[in-house]
Amino acid sequence: MKSCLVVDDSKVVRMVARKILESLGFSVTEAADGVEALEACEAAMPEVVLLDWNMPRMSGLEFLIELRAKADVRQPSVVFCTTENDMDHIQRAIAAGADEYIMKPFDSDILESKFTQAGII
Amino acid sequence: MNPSDFQFVSQLLYKRSGLVLSEAKAYLLESRLGPIARSHDFKDITELAVALKGDPNGKLSEEVVDAMTTNESFFFRDQSPFDRFNDTVLPNLLKARAGTRKIRIWSAACSSGQEPYTLAMLLNERKAEMAGWNVEIVATDISQTILDKAKEGLYSQFEVQRGLPIRLLAKYFKQVGDRWQIDQGLRSQVRYKMFNLLDGFGSLGKFDVVFCRNVLIYFDQKTKTDILDRMAQIMPEDGYLYLGGAETVLGISDRFQLLPGQRGLYGLTDGAAPARKFGT
Ligand SMILES: C[S@@+](CC[C@H](N)C(=O)[O-])C[C@H]1O[C@@H](n2cnc3c(N)ncnc32)[C@H](O)[C@@H]1O
Numbered sequence: 001m002k003s004c005l006v007v008d009d010s011k012v013v014r015m016v017a018r019k020i021l022e023s024l025g026f027s028v029t030e031a032a033d034g035v036e037a038l039e040a041c042e043a044a045m046p047e048v049v050l051l052d053w054n055m056p057r058m059s060g061l062e063f064l065i066e067l068r069a070k071a072d073v074r075q076p077s078v079v080f081c082t083t084e085n086d087m088d089h090i091q092r093a094i095a096a097g098a099d100e101y102i103m104k105p106f107d108s109d110i111l112e113s114k115f116t117q118a119g120i121i
Numbered sequence: 122m123n124p125s126d127f128q129f130v131s132q133l134l135y136k137r138s139g140l141v142l143s144e145a146k147a148y149l150l151e152s153r154l155g156p157i158a159r160s161h162d163f164k165d166i167t168e169l170a171v172a173l174k175g176d177p178n179g180k181l182s183e184e185v186v187d188a189m190t191t192n193e194s195f196f197f198r199d200q201s202p203f204d205r206f207n208d209t210v211l212p213n214l215l216k217a218r219a220g221t222r223k224i225r226i227w228s229a230a231c232s233s234g235q236e237p238y239t240l241a242m243l244l245n246e247r248k249a250e251m252a253g254w255n256v257e258i259v260a261t262d263i264s265q266t267i268l269d270k271a272k273e274g275l276y277s278q279f280e281v282q283r284g285l286p287i288r289l290l291a292k293y294f295k296q297v298g299d300r301w302q303i304d305q306g307l308r309s310q311v312r313y314k315m316f317n318l319l320d321g322f323g324s325l326g327k328f329d330v331v332f333c334r335n336v337l338i339y340f341d342q343k344t345k346t347d348i349l350d351r352m353a354q355i356m357p358e359d360g361y362l363y364l365g366g367a368e369t370v371l372g373i374s375d376r377f378q379l380l381p382g383q384r385g386l387y388g389l390t391d392g393a394a395p396a397r398k399f400g401t
Contacts, residue, residue, distance in 0.1 A: 085278060087296045094291055101287040103278055110282045116200065117286045 001027045002120070003044070007037040007060065008052040008081070013104075017050055017081070020108045024121060034058025038066060046076050048120050051098075053082035053089065061096055068097040077120050081106060122151050126170040130154070130185065133177055138186045138263055139319050139344040153188045157181075187264045191339065194232040196239050196285035198334070199366050202385055206330075207243055210361050210386075214329055215250070217359055224256045227328040228311075229318060229352075230336035231260035234271030235280075237311040238303055240332075242289055245307065259325065261316035268313050274303035318348050322355045329357060334385075335365035342373060349374035353389055362387040 004026040006017045011032075018028045029046065031037040033055040040046070049067075051060040064078055077099045082089070085103035093101055100118040102110060115121045130150060131142040142150060151166065158169040161181070173182055197203050214224050228237040237260035244256055262268050281290055281301045294301040316325070318336070331352055337345045352362060353376035362377055364370070364385045370377045377387040 085299075087291065090287060090291050094288060098287075103282060106282075110279075113283050114287075117197075117284070 001025060002048065003027045003029065003046040004048040004050055005029050005031060005037060005040055005046040005076075006050045007031045007034070007055070007063065008050075009033055009055040010052075013052070013081075017111075020111050021050070023108070024112060024115070034060060034063030034066075037063050041067060041073075041076075045074055048115075049076050049078045051078055051080050051082075053080060053084045053093075061092060064093070064096045064098060077118050079114055079118060079120075081111075122147060122166050126167055129170055129174065133173060133182055134186060134189055137182060137319075138189075138317065139340045139348075140186070140189055141339065141341050142189070150189070154185065157184050157188055183265075187266050190262075190264045190267065192232045192264065192267045194235040194335075195283045196235045196281070198236065198239075198284060199385075200284070202334075202363055203239055203243060205383065205386055206240070206363075210330060211243075211247075213359075215254075218329070222254045224254065224330070225326065225328045226256065226258045226330045227325065227332065228258065228260040229331055229333040231262050231268075231271060231313070232264075233267050233276075233280075234260065234274060234303075234311070234313075235284075236260070236332055236334065237271075238274065238307060241307045241310045242293055244310075245293070246289075258311045259314065259328070260311050261314050261325075263315065263317045265315050268315055271311075272308065272313050274308045276301050276303075319344070322351055325355065327355050327357060328360065330361045330363070331356060332363045334363055335368070337364065337368045345373045350376055353377065356389060358389055358392040360389060360392070 002025070004021050006014050006021070006028055008014050008017070009032050014030045018030070021028050029040060031040045035057045037049070051064065053060040060080060060082065068075065078097065079100040079102060080093050080098050081102040081104065083104045090101055100114045102114050112121070127144065127147050127150065134140050134142055154166050154169060158166050161169070163169045163172065173185065218224055226240060231237050237258050240258055244251055260271065275297065277300055281294065290301065293304050293307055333352065337348065349370060356362065364387065366385060368385070370387060376390055378390045380386050380388050
């Protein structure tokens with residue numbers, strides 16, 4: 001079973017994402033911001049990270065930059081999932097090493113399609 | 122809508138486009154023809170039917186056909202057909218056509234353009250290798266409305282999120298308000314043309330690859346056979362035919378055979394065995 005860490009400051013979004021991911025056969029863990037997400041990766045590196053952009057304490061982009069800077073770890077696939085839906089954000093995400101990018105609102109079809117493109121499923 | 126009007130309109134639709142409408146789909150006729158009736162100031166669909174009877178080959182029946190088409194499409198629809206295009210079909214053709222350096226591709230029911238633009242992006246991703254090649258993408262559909270949308274190349278956020286990798290969105294699209302428009306460069310690589318698959322293919326020339334995906338499902342057996350048999354005639358013996366995920370040639374045409382190990386990808390029966398390059 002593949003593991004996915006859902007990082008979002010909204011409890012509702014985390015719950016919706018968890019439901020979809022579990023139906024796709026993922027084991028899901030959660031974090032509410034970038035700091036928590038880094039701690040979670042420290043404890044157990046997931047195979048996939050579903051990542052919000054705007055969060056308190058540490059943004060998704062800051063988290064991604066720190067994550068990609070880590071040597072000697074197995075790097076997970078990272079899929080942004082955010083309301084930031086403009087080209088500038090998309091390009092910054094790609095430059096920082098994101099594998100895919102979902103613009104909210106999303107549903108199970110979009111999530112599944114994006115995970116397929118990223119070669120995750 | 123009374124049964125005789127339904128009969129008349131579904132007959133007209135069948136004759137003009139091959140589209141088959143079962144009686145169970147009468148509601149579809151009602152809901153899609155209502156707006157046409159209103160835009161022409163007809164009282165109801167019965168009045169529209171009367172006008173159609175008076176001029177069954179005119180502009181009005183073209184509008185009816187247009188309204189009855191189903192245009193759903195995605196970029197990279199079903200993914201694997203395009204993976205095979207990229208890793209096998211195109212490399213085979215690059216070898217086989219090294220002499221002429223010319224490849225012609227037909228998207229035979231292109232809808233809003235996702236299929237031909239997917240191909241245009243794949244070709245652009247191999248720009249260096251394709252230098253000096255002349256690849257023509259001809260994209261046709263019976264619906265002028267949907268062709269206009271295809272030419273504009275403007276898609277909603279929803280449309281660009283189903284199937285299109287983000288890297289390609291970032292590379293080939295620009296944001297226009299809350300929508301996304303594909304590059305002028307790519308748009309100019311696709312030649313759009315209104316074309317009815319019931320009409321003779323003679324004017325189109327020959328094609329090395331034909332995408333005829335998710336359109337045969339709307340036709341009856343006789344129409345499918347006719348279209349496939351005629352497609353076989355405009356393909357070189359090492360040509361490739363793509364059908365949609367729910368479509369097959371089995372029991373419909375013996376001119377094509379499934380390529381070994383493939384789904385939805387066909388070569389001509391007894392053709393130049395593109396089959397062997399798929400060796401299973
Ligand atoms: C569901 S779309 C398929 C789009 C694309 N090929 C794909 O697979 O995503 C079917 C298209 O077939 C077109 N069509 C229906 N009857 C046709 C006919 N007789 N000749 C040409 N196109 C036709 C419709 O207008 C519609 O855009």
